[in-house]
Amino acid sequence: MSQFFIGIDGGGTGSRAVVADQNGIVLGRGTSGAANIVTDPEQSTRHILEAVEAAFKAAQLDISLYAQSTAILGLAGANIASARDAILANMPFAHSDIVSDGLIALQGALGDQDGTVVILGTGSAYITRTGDHISWRGGWGFQLSDLGSGARLGRSLLQEVLLSYDRIAPSSPLTEHVMAQFGNEPAQLVEFSKTARPSAYAAFAPDIFNYADQGDPVALSVIQQATGDIAQTLRVLIAEGTNKISMLGGLAPLYQKYLPAEQQALIVPPQAEALDGALQLALKKFR
Amino acid sequence: MSQFFIGIDGGGTGSRAVVADQNGIVLGRGTSGAANIVTDPEQSTRHILEAVEAAFKAAQLDISLYAQSTAILGLAGANIASARDAILANMPFAHSDIVSDGLIALQGALGDQDGTVVILGTGSAYITRTGDHISWRGGWGFQLSDLGSGARLGRSLLQEVLLSYDRIAPSSPLTEHVMAQFGNEPAQLVEFSKTARPSAYAAFAPDIFNYADQGDPVALSVIQQATGDIAQTLRVLIAEGTNKISMLGGLAPLYQKYLPAEQQALIVPPQAEALDGALQLALKKFR
Known part of the structure; x- marks a missing residue:
């Protein structure tokens, strides 16, 4: 079972990440540059991972704990399967999933x-x-x-x-x-x-x-x-x-x-x- | 004084020319390809001259009579000075002028x-x-x-x-x-x-x-x-x-x-x- 839970919000204006424990208590947050996964998947992957690394650093967690972490990435362009797959292939977490930027906005604004x-x-x-x-x-x-x-x-x-x-x-x-x-x-x-x-x-x-x-x-x-x-x-x-x-x-x-x-x-x-x-x-x- | 008067209508769908005498009696008409003077002045020049040549041929006039002819060219893109000048420089007539395609349409539709x-x-x-x-x-x-x-x-x-x-x-x-x-x-x-x-x-x-x-x-x-x-x-x-x-x-x-x-x-x-x-x-x- 995962010990750490990661939320990621990536788009044209930047990438942001948050890591929390099993109780949903936020341990750290981090940011990095843009994630335009359709036009530049490599740079997007780098920025997403930089944001997560910064969040882990703020939480004083070692990145070896990625293996005990799961992540949801909310990304503009998530509906383009090829772009989504290129990002997912490079995520180092135990489990990762990509959803649209709109869906994480909905969840944030209205909860359930x-x-x-x-x-x-x-x-x-x-x-x-x-x-x-x-x-x-x-x-x-x-x-x-x-x-x-x-x-x-x-x-x-x-x-x-x-x-x-x-x-x-x-x-x-x-x-x-x-x-x-x-x-x-x-x-x-x-x-x-x-x-x-x-x-x-x-x-x-x-x-x-x-x-x-x-x-x-x-x-x-x-x-x-x-x-x-x-x-x-x-x-x-x-x-x-x-x-x-x-x-x-x-x-x-x-x-x-x-x-x-x-x-x-x-x-x-x-x-x-x-x-x-x-x-x-x-x-x-x-x- | 000019002996022959040439009207030219050039645009994206083709070039057409008509030649008339001093009394405005139409002597011949001719057509050729597109005249996109902004994007392709060389091809436009060629097509315009081909249309005039065809009109002169239909009128059984020799092209040496260009020197006694005057022309009005109604062309899409006539408001772009550089495009207009590139065409005018290659007109072999005694006098030539370029006006907009809209102006010749107005003149044709309503006369004076x-x-x-x-x-x-x-x-x-x-x-x-x-x-x-x-x-x-x-x-x-x-x-x-x-x-x-x-x-x-x-x-x-x-x-x-x-x-x-x-x-x-x-x-x-x-x-x-x-x-x-x-x-x-x-x-x-x-x-x-x-x-x-x-x-x-x-x-x-x-x-x-x-x-x-x-x-x-x-x-x-x-x-x-x-x-x-x-x-x-x-x-x-x-x-x-x-x-x-x-x-x-x-x-x-x-x-x-x-x-x-x-x-x-x-x-x-x-x-x-x-x-x-x-x-x-x-x-x-x-x-």
Whole structure:
């Protein structure tokens, strides 16, 4: 039987690990660099193991105890079997399993309770637990999905900026601010759009919420449209039985006040972080 | 003074040329391959000259008469100065000038009349003549603009297809048809979206209009949203004085019945093709 239980949270912004004993008492935590398992499995493996090593060091445990440890890794890209297998093959623990980053977020936010986590960052996704059943909605990426995400907000804003430049739609302090960022040259905006990644579009999201707070009509309109998309999905989930909603991601606190009151009433704060969710899953699965 | 007047229409689907005498009587026409002057100026030059050569041959004119000819070239990408200059440097005529493909379309469709041409194909754009003044609206590309274009219609449809797969929005015969094209695997749709060019999205447009004719609710909703975008721009142009609208491009005849009645009432059929517009401009400028 395992003596030590490891939770790992790895993604584009870094890798984090936590080690706990059989009672779930946290003994140490550690961090390292990014884990993009689809694009760079070798570096991801190295960073994941560095984070675990740092956690063991903080816990004053020798890494020879890996053989008496079990781990749950919550990783972006876990649905790609080849990427998952490449990581698993190099894990030195007695048992390891890889689950999605969304699942550890759900477990952290809601524990074992039924409910939905709404992730609103650069992308967006909805993960719902109903007993043993986990269902996913959205999260199919920037071009066709991720409604309400920072990337989609940014793209909608830039569309409005060009419409206002063409005098088809009204301009506003926000559209003028953005136009100035592109040297008041629509061609520069077009150039940007040819190569911009979702994160580049999402970089406009904080400004959108800031200007909306000052009453900017274009900012408010872009947010209201996006909120309508989020509310549409939540309505379906609520009709299916969701009665707890936990909102995660950088945009979650900004969106909250725009949601319909009956949806806001179901929002609960997350109980714990995704990393703790990974640890909980390790304890549930291997203890 | 020039004896012969040449109109040229060059773009991604081919190059066409027409030669006429001083009275504007067409003497011959010719065609050749694509002219993508931004990406391949050398091949474009070759194809343009081949089309003119074919027109001269059809007119039984010797190419030594190039020295007594003047040409207007209407080319996609004419707004890129470097591309334009590379073509102009290799034109063997007494005088040549390059204008946009949109301008020759406007001239062909409306002649010297005031009014607007609406181009609805893979992309979309609005070109308006008010006396000597030409104004452009839209046409800033697929990501942020080209509202109502085939590419935007296709992208909107695929978004609805994923929402229906997630059971957030209703499915329909059209969404099921598209889902089947992707093996009923949303991951295949996501893969498509990572690299799809505007033309790949636009390839869904004919199906959207066909299914709409059969009452498909998703097809109708996607078209109605796009028509709303088109009508928004037309409302502004009409308020500014446009009282003639000529609709061009592959989707133009399909959209017409969905426009508001008061906008449909302003639609006039195009008088002539873009190639004839180029010839008219050559006669106007050089005769």
